[in-house]
Amino acid sequence: MCVVPPPVPRVDRSRRGDVMTPEELADLAHLRRARDSIDRNYAEPLDVPAMARVALMSPAHFSRRFRAVYGETPYSYLMTRRIERAKALLRQGMSVTDACVTVGCTSLGSFSSRFSEIVGETPSQYRARDHRDVEVIPACVSMVVTRPRRTPGAA
Amino acid sequence: MTVTVSTMFISVHDPDEALTFYRDALGLEVRNDVAADGYRWVTVGSPGSDLDVVLSQPHGGRSQAEGDALLALVTQGSLQAAIFSTENLDETFEKVRASGAEVLQEPVSQPWGARDCAFRDPSGNLVRIAQA
Numbered sequence: 522m523c524v525v526p527p528p529v530p531r532v533d534r535s536r537r538g539d540v541m542t543p544e545e546l547a548d549l550a551h552l553r554r555a556r557d558s559i560d561r562n563y564a565e566p567l568d569v570p571a572m573a574r575v576a577l578m579s580p581a582h583f584s585r586r587f588r589a590v591y592g593e594t595p596y597s598y599l600m601t602r603r604i605e606r607a608k609a610l611l612r613q614g615m616s617v618t619d620a621c622v623t624v625g626c627t628s629l630g631s632f633s634s635r636f637s638e639i640v641g642e643t644p645s646q647y648r649a650r651d652h653r654d655v656e657v658i659p660a661c662v663s664m665v666v667t668r669p670r671r672t673p674g675a676a
Numbered sequence: 677m678t679v680t681v682s683t684m685f686i687s688v689h690d691p692d693e694a695l696t697f698y699r700d701a702l703g704l705e706v707r708n709d710v711a712a713d714g715y716r717w718v719t720v721g722s723p724g725s726d727l728d729v730v731l732s733q734p735h736g737g738r739s740q741a742e743g744d745a746l747l748a749l750v751t752q753g754s755l756q757a758a759i760f761s762t763e764n765l766d767e768t769f770e771k772v773r774a775s776g777a778e779v780l781q782e783p784v785s786q787p788w789g790a791r792d793c794a795f796r797d798p799s800g801n802l803v804r805i806a807q808a
Contacts, residue, residue: 541744541748546747546751549751549752549800550752553752553796557778561780
Protein backbone atom coordinates (compact mmCIF):
# COMPACT_ATOMS: atom_id res chain seq x y z
CA MET A 522 0.00 0.00 0.00
CA CYS A 523 1.26 3.44 -0.81
CA VAL A 524 0.92 6.14 1.79
CA VAL A 525 0.70 9.46 0.04
CA PRO A 526 2.27 12.26 2.02
CA PRO A 527 -0.09 15.23 2.08
CA PRO A 528 1.59 18.27 0.55
CA VAL A 529 2.42 21.10 2.92
CA PRO A 530 -0.28 23.77 2.68
CA ARG A 531 1.11 26.82 0.96
CA VAL A 532 -1.73 29.16 1.63
CA ASP A 533 -3.38 30.58 4.69
CA ARG A 534 -6.91 29.35 4.31
CA SER A 535 -8.25 31.98 6.66
CA ARG A 536 -7.74 34.66 4.03
CA ARG A 537 -9.47 33.22 1.02
CA GLY A 538 -9.84 35.61 -1.84
CA ASP A 539 -11.59 34.79 -5.08
CA VAL A 540 -13.37 31.67 -3.86
CA MET A 541 -15.60 30.03 -6.41
CA THR A 542 -19.18 30.17 -5.27
CA PRO A 543 -21.47 27.12 -5.40
CA GLU A 544 -23.47 29.01 -8.04
CA GLU A 545 -20.40 29.43 -10.27
CA LEU A 546 -19.61 25.74 -9.88
CA ALA A 547 -23.18 24.74 -10.70
CA ASP A 548 -22.98 27.03 -13.73
CA LEU A 549 -19.90 25.20 -15.02
CA ALA A 550 -21.55 21.82 -14.45
CA HIS A 551 -24.62 22.95 -16.42
CA LEU A 552 -22.39 24.13 -19.27
CA ARG A 553 -20.58 20.79 -19.21
CA ARG A 554 -23.87 18.89 -19.49
CA ALA A 555 -24.92 21.05 -22.39
CA ARG A 556 -21.61 20.46 -24.17
CA ASP A 557 -21.79 16.70 -23.48
CA SER A 558 -25.29 16.78 -24.91
CA ILE A 559 -23.98 18.43 -28.08
CA ASP A 560 -21.32 15.73 -28.36
CA ARG A 561 -23.99 13.04 -28.00
CA ASN A 562 -26.82 14.56 -30.03
CA TYR A 563 -24.92 16.43 -32.76
CA ALA A 564 -26.81 14.54 -35.48
CA GLU A 565 -30.17 15.87 -34.30
CA PRO A 566 -31.57 19.24 -35.35
CA LEU A 567 -30.05 21.16 -32.43
CA ASP A 568 -30.34 24.90 -32.08
CA VAL A 569 -29.05 27.28 -29.42
CA PRO A 570 -32.36 27.49 -27.49
CA ALA A 571 -32.43 23.68 -27.25
CA MET A 572 -28.82 23.58 -26.03
CA ALA A 573 -29.52 26.39 -23.56
CA ARG A 574 -32.40 24.43 -22.07
CA VAL A 575 -29.99 21.63 -21.14
CA ALA A 576 -27.85 24.22 -19.36
CA LEU A 577 -30.91 25.72 -17.62
CA MET A 578 -29.98 29.16 -18.98
CA SER A 579 -31.45 31.72 -21.32
CA PRO A 580 -30.06 31.39 -24.86
CA ALA A 581 -28.18 34.70 -24.67
CA HIS A 582 -26.63 33.99 -21.27
CA PHE A 583 -25.81 30.42 -22.34
CA SER A 584 -24.03 31.58 -25.50
CA ARG A 585 -21.99 34.15 -23.57
CA ARG A 586 -20.98 31.74 -20.80
CA PHE A 587 -20.27 28.87 -23.21
CA ARG A 588 -17.97 31.04 -25.27
CA ALA A 589 -16.20 32.37 -22.17
CA VAL A 590 -15.57 28.85 -20.86
CA TYR A 591 -14.89 26.82 -24.01
CA GLY A 592 -13.55 29.48 -26.36
CA GLU A 593 -16.18 29.21 -29.09
CA THR A 594 -19.91 29.74 -29.42
CA PRO A 595 -22.29 26.79 -28.88
CA TYR A 596 -23.25 26.78 -32.56
CA SER A 597 -19.62 26.85 -33.59
CA TYR A 598 -18.89 23.96 -31.20
CA LEU A 599 -21.79 21.97 -32.67
CA MET A 600 -20.58 22.56 -36.23
CA THR A 601 -17.01 21.71 -35.30
CA ARG A 602 -18.28 18.47 -33.76
CA ARG A 603 -20.29 17.68 -36.89
CA ILE A 604 -17.33 18.37 -39.15
CA GLU A 605 -15.10 16.22 -36.95
CA ARG A 606 -17.60 13.33 -37.25
CA ALA A 607 -17.95 13.97 -40.98
CA LYS A 608 -14.18 13.72 -41.37
CA ALA A 609 -14.28 10.29 -39.71
CA LEU A 610 -17.09 9.15 -42.03
CA LEU A 611 -15.31 10.51 -45.12
CA ARG A 612 -12.13 8.69 -44.09
CA GLN A 613 -14.19 5.50 -44.03
CA GLY A 614 -15.30 6.19 -47.60
CA MET A 615 -18.83 7.50 -47.07
CA SER A 616 -20.11 9.84 -49.76
CA VAL A 617 -20.07 13.57 -49.06
CA THR A 618 -23.87 13.82 -49.27
CA ASP A 619 -24.42 10.91 -46.89
CA ALA A 620 -21.81 12.24 -44.45
CA CYS A 621 -23.49 15.64 -44.48
CA VAL A 622 -26.91 14.19 -43.65
CA THR A 623 -25.55 11.66 -41.15
CA VAL A 624 -23.94 14.36 -38.98
CA GLY A 625 -27.13 16.42 -38.87
CA CYS A 626 -26.49 19.08 -41.52
CA THR A 627 -29.48 19.79 -43.72
CA SER A 628 -27.83 21.90 -46.40
CA LEU A 629 -25.02 20.39 -48.45
CA GLY A 630 -23.90 23.85 -49.49
CA SER A 631 -23.45 25.24 -46.01
CA PHE A 632 -21.93 21.93 -44.85
CA SER A 633 -19.32 22.08 -47.60
CA SER A 634 -18.46 25.70 -47.05
CA ARG A 635 -18.20 25.22 -43.27
CA PHE A 636 -16.09 22.10 -43.85
CA SER A 637 -13.75 23.92 -46.21
CA GLU A 638 -13.54 26.89 -43.87
CA ILE A 639 -12.31 24.90 -40.89
CA VAL A 640 -10.55 21.95 -42.54
CA GLY A 641 -8.85 23.89 -45.32
CA GLU A 642 -10.04 21.69 -48.18
CA THR A 643 -13.40 20.60 -49.56
CA PRO A 644 -15.10 17.43 -48.27
CA SER A 645 -14.43 15.74 -51.64
CA GLN A 646 -10.75 16.65 -51.53
CA TYR A 647 -10.50 15.43 -47.94
CA ARG A 648 -12.29 12.17 -48.80
CA ALA A 649 -9.97 11.49 -51.74
CA ARG A 650 -6.79 11.83 -49.68
CA ASP A 651 -4.77 9.00 -48.16
CA HIS A 652 -5.76 8.64 -44.48
CA ARG A 653 -3.76 5.58 -43.47
CA ASP A 654 -1.71 7.63 -41.01
CA VAL A 655 -4.85 8.50 -39.02
CA GLU A 656 -6.49 5.07 -39.06
CA VAL A 657 -3.78 3.40 -36.98
CA ILE A 658 -4.58 5.49 -33.90
CA PRO A 659 -7.68 4.89 -31.73
CA ALA A 660 -10.72 6.93 -32.71
CA CYS A 661 -10.94 8.59 -29.30
CA VAL A 662 -7.44 9.92 -29.93
CA SER A 663 -7.97 10.74 -33.58
CA MET A 664 -11.10 12.65 -32.59
CA VAL A 665 -8.90 14.92 -30.51
CA VAL A 666 -6.00 15.03 -32.95
CA THR A 667 -8.12 15.69 -36.03
CA ARG A 668 -10.53 18.02 -34.27
CA PRO A 669 -10.61 21.15 -36.41
CA ARG A 670 -9.24 24.18 -34.63
CA ARG A 671 -10.61 27.63 -35.18
CA THR A 672 -8.46 30.65 -35.23
CA PRO A 673 -9.40 33.20 -32.55
CA GLY A 674 -12.27 35.38 -33.62
CA ALA A 675 -13.41 33.04 -36.37
CA ALA A 676 -16.34 31.68 -34.35
CA MET B 677 15.44 -1.58 -15.60
CA THR B 678 11.66 -1.40 -15.78
CA VAL B 679 9.76 1.63 -14.59
CA THR B 680 6.14 0.96 -13.69
CA VAL B 681 3.26 3.25 -12.80
CA SER B 682 2.55 2.96 -9.08
CA THR B 683 0.31 5.93 -8.30
CA MET B 684 -1.93 8.19 -10.30
CA PHE B 685 -4.03 11.18 -9.27
CA ILE B 686 -7.57 12.24 -10.09
CA SER B 687 -8.83 15.63 -8.92
CA VAL B 688 -12.26 15.37 -7.34
CA HIS B 689 -14.45 18.07 -5.87
CA ASP B 690 -15.95 16.04 -3.04
CA PRO B 691 -14.23 12.84 -1.83
CA ASP B 692 -17.41 11.26 -0.44
CA GLU B 693 -19.27 11.91 -3.67
CA ALA B 694 -16.30 10.52 -5.60
CA LEU B 695 -16.39 7.33 -3.52
CA THR B 696 -19.97 6.64 -4.56
CA PHE B 697 -18.58 6.42 -8.09
CA TYR B 698 -15.12 4.90 -7.75
CA ARG B 699 -15.83 2.59 -4.78
CA ASP B 700 -19.56 1.86 -4.91
CA ALA B 701 -20.18 1.85 -8.67
CA LEU B 702 -16.79 0.78 -10.10
CA GLY B 703 -15.99 -1.50 -7.17
CA LEU B 704 -12.52 -0.15 -6.32
CA GLU B 705 -11.23 -0.79 -2.80
CA VAL B 706 -10.28 2.06 -0.48
CA ARG B 707 -6.65 1.67 0.58
CA ASN B 708 -5.97 4.87 2.40
CA ASP B 709 -7.75 8.02 3.51
CA VAL B 710 -5.55 10.91 4.64
CA ALA B 711 -6.83 14.25 5.85
CA ALA B 712 -4.74 17.39 6.25
CA ASP B 713 -5.64 21.05 6.51
CA GLY B 714 -9.26 20.30 5.77
CA TYR B 715 -8.59 18.33 2.59
CA ARG B 716 -8.56 14.58 1.92
CA TRP B 717 -6.48 12.26 -0.19
CA VAL B 718 -8.34 8.99 -0.68
CA THR B 719 -6.38 6.15 -2.25
CA VAL B 720 -8.39 3.57 -4.18
CA GLY B 721 -7.42 0.70 -6.43
CA SER B 722 -8.70 -2.38 -8.19
CA PRO B 723 -8.58 -5.57 -6.11
CA GLY B 724 -5.55 -7.50 -7.31
CA SER B 725 -3.86 -4.50 -8.90
CA ASP B 726 -0.88 -2.66 -7.41
CA LEU B 727 -1.81 0.64 -9.03
CA ASP B 728 -2.93 3.23 -6.51
CA VAL B 729 -5.32 5.93 -7.67
CA VAL B 730 -5.41 8.94 -5.37
CA LEU B 731 -8.59 10.99 -5.33
CA SER B 732 -7.42 14.43 -4.27
CA GLN B 733 -9.14 17.78 -3.92
CA PRO B 734 -8.08 20.61 -6.24
CA HIS B 735 -7.34 23.03 -3.40
CA GLY B 736 -5.30 20.58 -1.32
CA GLY B 737 -1.73 21.85 -1.25
CA ARG B 738 -2.47 24.54 -3.81
CA SER B 739 -3.13 28.23 -3.63
CA GLN B 740 -6.72 29.43 -3.80
CA ALA B 741 -6.32 30.69 -7.37
CA GLU B 742 -4.60 27.52 -8.58
CA GLY B 743 -7.19 25.31 -6.85
CA ASP B 744 -10.02 27.36 -8.35
CA ALA B 745 -8.52 27.04 -11.82
CA LEU B 746 -8.16 23.26 -11.50
CA LEU B 747 -11.63 22.86 -10.01
CA ALA B 748 -13.08 24.87 -12.89
CA LEU B 749 -11.37 22.66 -15.48
CA VAL B 750 -12.65 19.51 -13.76
CA THR B 751 -16.20 20.85 -13.39
CA GLN B 752 -16.48 22.14 -16.95
CA GLY B 753 -15.49 18.69 -18.21
CA SER B 754 -12.08 19.51 -19.66
CA LEU B 755 -10.19 16.65 -18.01
CA GLN B 756 -10.02 12.93 -18.62
CA ALA B 757 -9.53 10.80 -15.50
CA ALA B 758 -8.75 7.28 -16.66
CA ILE B 759 -9.73 4.34 -18.83
CA PHE B 760 -10.81 1.30 -16.84
CA SER B 761 -11.24 -2.19 -18.22
CA THR B 762 -13.77 -4.81 -17.17
CA GLU B 763 -14.48 -8.45 -17.99
CA ASN B 764 -18.17 -7.68 -18.44
CA LEU B 765 -18.76 -4.27 -19.98
CA ASP B 766 -22.57 -4.47 -20.14
CA GLU B 767 -22.87 -5.47 -16.49
CA THR B 768 -20.44 -2.73 -15.42
CA PHE B 769 -22.24 -0.16 -17.55
CA GLU B 770 -25.62 -0.99 -16.01
CA LYS B 771 -24.18 -0.85 -12.50
CA VAL B 772 -22.51 2.52 -13.05
CA ARG B 773 -25.58 3.95 -14.79
CA ALA B 774 -27.78 2.74 -11.93
CA SER B 775 -25.56 4.69 -9.55
CA GLY B 776 -26.78 7.88 -11.22
CA ALA B 777 -23.55 8.74 -13.05
CA GLU B 778 -23.92 10.90 -16.17
CA VAL B 779 -23.75 8.67 -19.25
CA LEU B 780 -21.66 10.01 -22.12
CA GLN B 781 -21.73 6.93 -24.29
CA GLU B 782 -23.46 3.56 -24.08
CA PRO B 783 -21.35 0.45 -24.79
CA VAL B 784 -20.38 0.54 -28.45
CA SER B 785 -17.85 -1.21 -30.66
CA GLN B 786 -15.26 1.28 -31.85
CA PRO B 787 -13.82 1.24 -35.38
CA TRP B 788 -10.43 0.16 -34.04
CA GLY B 789 -11.83 -2.95 -32.36
CA ALA B 790 -12.35 -1.96 -28.74
CA ARG B 791 -15.77 -1.97 -27.12
CA ASP B 792 -16.30 0.72 -24.52
CA CYS B 793 -18.62 3.16 -22.78
CA ALA B 794 -18.08 6.55 -21.12
CA PHE B 795 -19.29 8.42 -18.05
CA ARG B 796 -18.61 11.59 -16.11
CA ASP B 797 -17.55 11.00 -12.53
CA PRO B 798 -19.51 13.14 -10.03
CA SER B 799 -16.91 15.93 -10.31
CA GLY B 800 -17.00 16.08 -14.13
CA ASN B 801 -13.97 13.98 -15.10
CA LEU B 802 -14.30 11.85 -18.22
CA VAL B 803 -14.07 8.14 -17.40
CA ARG B 804 -14.06 5.48 -20.10
CA ILE B 805 -14.64 1.79 -19.41
CA ALA B 806 -13.55 -0.79 -21.96
CA GLN B 807 -14.27 -4.47 -22.39
CA ALA B 808 -11.12 -6.37 -21.31
